[in-house]
Every structure is written in structure tokens, then in C-alpha cells.
Amino acid sequence: MSMFPIATYTLPSPGPITFQNIPDTFTHLQLRVFGRTTASQVPDQVFIRLNNDTTAGNHNWHYLQGDGATASSGAGISNETGIRCQAIVGANASANVFGAVIIDILDYTNTNKFKTVKSIGGGDNNGSGQMGLSSGLYRSTNVINRIDIYGLFLQFASGTRADLYGLTTSTVTGA
Amino acid sequence: MAITSLTRNSVANPTKYTDFLAGNSQYDVSSMIPIATGNFSNTVVYGFSSIPNTYQDLMLVVTGTTNLGSVNQIIDNVNGGISFTGSSTILNGNGSTATSVRNTSMSGYMPLTYGGTNQLSATTSSLIVHILNYANTSTFKTVLWRIASDANGSGNTSLGAGLMQTTQAINTFNVSTFDAGRYFTSGTCTLYGIKAVGQ
Numbered sequence: 001m002s003m004f005p006i007a008t009y010t011l012p013s014p015g016p017i018t019f020q021n022i023p024d025t026f027t028h029l030q031l032r033v034f035g036r037t038t039a040s041q042v043p044d045q046v047f048i049r050l051n052n053d054t055t056a057g058n059h060n061w062h063y064l065q066g067d068g069a070t071a072s073s074g075a076g077i078s079n080e081t082g083i084r085c086q087a088i089v090g091a092n093a094s095a096n097v098f099g100a101v102i103i104d105i106l107d108y109t110n111t112n113k114f115k116t117v118k119s120i121g122g123g124d125n126n127g128s129g130q131m132g133l134s135s136g137l138y139r140s141t142n143v144i145n146r147i148d149i150y151g152l153f154l155q156f157a158s159g160t161r162a163d164l165y166g167l168t169t170s171t172v173t174g175a
Numbered sequence: 176m177a178i179t180s181l182t183r184n185s186v187a188n189p190t191k192y193t194d195f196l197a198g199n200s201q202y203d204v205s206s207m208i209p210i211a212t213g214n215f216s217n218t219v220v221y222g223f224s225s226i227p228n229t230y231q232d233l234m235l236v237v238t239g240t241t242n243l244g245s246v247n248q249i250i251d252n253v254n255g256g257i258s259f260t261g262s263s264t265i266l267n268g269n270g271s272t273a274t275s276v277r278n279t280s281m282s283g284y285m286p287l288t289y290g291g292t293n294q295l296s297a298t299t300s301s302l303i304v305h306i307l308n309y310a311n312t313s314t315f316k317t318v319l320w321r322i323a324s325d326a327n328g329s330g331n332t333s334l335g336a337g338l339m340q341t342t343q344a345i346n347t348f349n350v351s352t353f354d355a356g357r358y359f360t361s362g363t364c365t366l367y368g369i370k371a372v373g374q
Contacts, residue, residue: 002205005372008231032232032369034307034317066266066275066334073273087336097338100307100317120319122336126262127279131319131336133266161308163231163371165206 002168003030010161014038016150017162024109024143026166031103031147035160036123039090039153043067043130046101046121047082049148050138058139059083061117065132082150083136086121089129091157098160099123108144115144206370207234212363215239219358222252222349223366228310230368235304237350239362244329247353248302250318251284253339254347261285263318263337270330285337286353287320300324302350310344 004026007019022029037044049059056079063084064073076084088099101121108115115138122131138144149162208230215221226233253259261281265288267274278286287302304320318337324330352358 003207003369005206005370005374008372032307064266064273066264066273068264068275068277071266071268071273071275096313096315096340096342098308098314098317099336100305100319102305102319120321120334122264122319122334123317124262124264124277124336124338126260126338126340127277129264129277129336129338131264131266131334133334159313 004166004168006164006166008161008163011156011158013158014155016148016155017160018146018148019162019164020146022145022147022164023166024145027107027169028167029105029108029144030165030167031105031149032163032165033088033101033103033149033160034098036089036093036098036157037091037151037153038155038157039151040092041090041153042092042125042128043087043123044090045152046085046088047150047152048085048103048117049082049150050115050144051140051142051146052148053140054081056081059136060139061134061136063132063134065130067130068128083117083138084134084152085117085119085136086132086134087123087130088121088151089123089125090153093123093125097123097125105144111141111143113141114139208368208370210366210368212365214361214363215359216361217358220349220351221359221364222347224347226346226366227368228344228346229374230310231308231371231374232369233306233309233345234367234369235302235364236367237302237362237364238299240299240360241352242358242360243356246357248287249284249351249353250287250339250348251351252347252349253341253345254343256283257341257343258283259339259341261337261339263287263335265289265333265335267331267333285318285339287322287335298324298326298330306345312342312344315340315342316345
């Protein structure tokens with residue numbers, strides 16, 4: 001399996017991040033987010049929405065997380081429009097502290113199945129912070145060609161970076 | 176001598192070239208590049224130096240065993256031993272209980288494990304560590320890792336997020352055992368560089 005960079009984007013000002021016109025020539029996608037949000041708290045959450053699909057209930061997810069004191073688990077509600085992909089830090093984290101999330105979207109071009117998403121992520125603020133792992137399901141057989149990335153409470157801060165990679169399973173470069 | 180024509184037979188991968196002419200982008204260079212690999216035995220530390228700053232992230236993959244069933248690991252000797260504050264938040268499962276713990280304000284090292292929570296066992300364990308934005312001189316270094324250690328009736332699986340409060344680009348680091356009398360009996364480690372677009 002080989003991994004190839006598709007696109008990278010660093011926010012010049014607060015906002016969400018969008019990757020569109022994603023080529024359908026790979027087998028899996030991996031998204032790496034390094035950043036923080038503008039929410040006035042330490043942990044915030046990274047969400048993704050696939051294909052700009054706002055149909056209620058098309059995005060499902062579960063998580064297992066820890067905050068340094070308690071391990072907890074939860075799930076999305078029935079009308080979600082995005083997949084929770086784990087913790088990042090917010091504006092109340094110390095300066096120069098960023099969280100990170102690694103998201104895998106498996107078999108994203110397969111039109112015979114719904115799409116599986118798995119992620120790990122977190123942020124440590126030397127005495128606060130949160131981390132965990134999530135699994136998600138996008139209930140559509142459509143090829144994924146767009147990913148919108150956003151924070152649960154507010155926007156990503158400037159300097160937040162996202163990198164999109166394509167993974168192949170062929171020994172030939174490209175898919 | 177200038178190239179005056181390019182025929183299908185002169186291209187090493189004619190299928191890829193034909194696909195390119197059809198308007199499809201081609202990707203030549205994998206973004207996961209092995210930087211260094213090695214085996215270790217009967218040691219309290221293994222490490223990497225002269226890490227180039229030309230990647231976006233680092234990924235370390237390790238499999239190994241330890242001499243005892245409770246070995247703590249840390250990342251230390253960063254850039255030859257600079258002063259920094261390390262901390263970590265850990266989520267751990269031991270087959271019956273899920274717990275979360277925290278290490279704070281560690282001087283000069285970042286703990287990958289915590290006390291008796293997610294230490295390595297004496298059977299083969301695996302460790303995958305991601306150091307994101309390791310060469311960025313404007314941010315502290317965020318680390319994500321997973322440890323898996325099952326011994327058919329005992330063991331741990333854990334996930335961690337850590338912080339190394341230094342804005343230096345990382346060019347050297349070690350993974351070390353923390354407690355006296357504990358060491359790695361054998362193992363293999365590989366450090367990868369993850370490139371971003373344009374690198």
C-alpha cells in the first residue's frame with residue numbers, strides 16, 4: 001500500500017476547511033488535521049461532513065474517550081449531519097498548543113457499500129485536554145468527492161492545517 | 176541531445192502515461208518515506224538522530240518485548256537533551272476496565288505510559304507514535320500514539336495524546352524505559368517521514 005498527498009490547506013483566518021473534487025483514483029483516504037478552534041474551552045471536537053450531505057441521519061458515529069480522569073463512551077443522535085472525529089483544543093488552551101486528529105475513510109469510491117470512517121485524536125494542555133477514538137458510518141453508496149471539516153462549537157483558528165492523502169493497494173504508482 | 180519525440184515504448188510505465196494523456200492526474204512519490212530502521216536488544220533506550228526537517232509529520236512503528244511485565248516508556252533526549260515540559264493524557268483498557276489518566280509538567284521528557292496503567296507486557300507489544308508538525312518552529316509538538324500489548328489473559332491497549340512544549344524542530348529523540356531494572360529485550364523500530372503536498 002502507498003500513500004500519496006492530494007491536497008493541503010492552512011487557514012489564514014478562522015473558518016472551516018473544505019476539500020472538494022477529490023479524485024476517485026485511490027482506495028482509501030486519510031485526513032490529518034493539526035489545529036485548534038476559536039471556542040472558549042480547552043477541548044473541542046472535529047467533525048466532518050461528507051459530500052456536503054445535510055440529510056438528517058446520514059452520518060452516524062460512536063466514540064471512546066478520556067479526559068485524564070474519566071473514560072467515557074457515547075454516540076451520535078439519530079439526525080446527525082456530520083461525524084465526530086475526536087478532540088482538538090480550543091481557544092482556552094495555552095498559546096502554541098495544537099491538537100491533532102487522524103481520520104481514515106475506507107473504500108471511499110465503492111458504490112456497493114456505505115462508507116466507514118475511523119479516527120484517533122486529541123490534545124494535551126499540560127493539566128487539561130482530551131483524546132479518544134471514534135468510528136463513523138456515512139450512509140450513502142455515493143463516491144466521496146467532498147469533505148467539509150469543522151469544529152463542534154466554533155470555527156478553526158488561523159494556522160489550523162489539514163492534509164488529505166490517498167492510499168492505494170496496488171504496487172503501481174497511482175491507482 | 177534534445178528529446179524530439181516520446182513514444183509509448185520509451186516510457187517506463189506506459190499504462191500510467193496513457194492514463195495521464197487521458198487527463199487523469201498521476202502521483203509519483205509516496206508520502207510515507209522510511210527514514211531509519213533498526214533492531215534493538217537488551218537496551219534501555221533506542222533513538223533517532225539527524226532527522227531531516229523536510230517532512231510534515233513523523234511516524235514511529237515499533238514492535239518489541241520487555242524483560243518484565245510492567246515497563247514504562249518515555250520520549251526523551253529530544254534534540255540532544257533540550258529543556259522542555261512534557262505532558263500526556265492517556266486512555267487505557269485492560270480487558271475489564273477502561274480508565275483515563277494524565278501526566279503533567281514532566282521535565283525534559285514526555286511519558287507514553289502511566290504508572291501501572293498501560294505499561295508494556297513481557298510478550299510482544301506494538302507501539303505507533305505520530306509526531307505532527309515536528310519541524311514547525313511556531314508551535315509546540317503534539318504527539319498521538321497507540322500501544323497494544325496482549326498476553327492471552329492479560330495486557331493493555333491504550334491511546335495517548337501528548338505535548339512537548341518546545342518550538343524547536345525535532346531532529347533527535349529517544350524512546351527510553353523509565354524505571355530502573357526495566358529494559359527492552361528485543362524489537363524492531365522504523366521511523367517514517369510523512370510528506371505533505373509540495374514536499
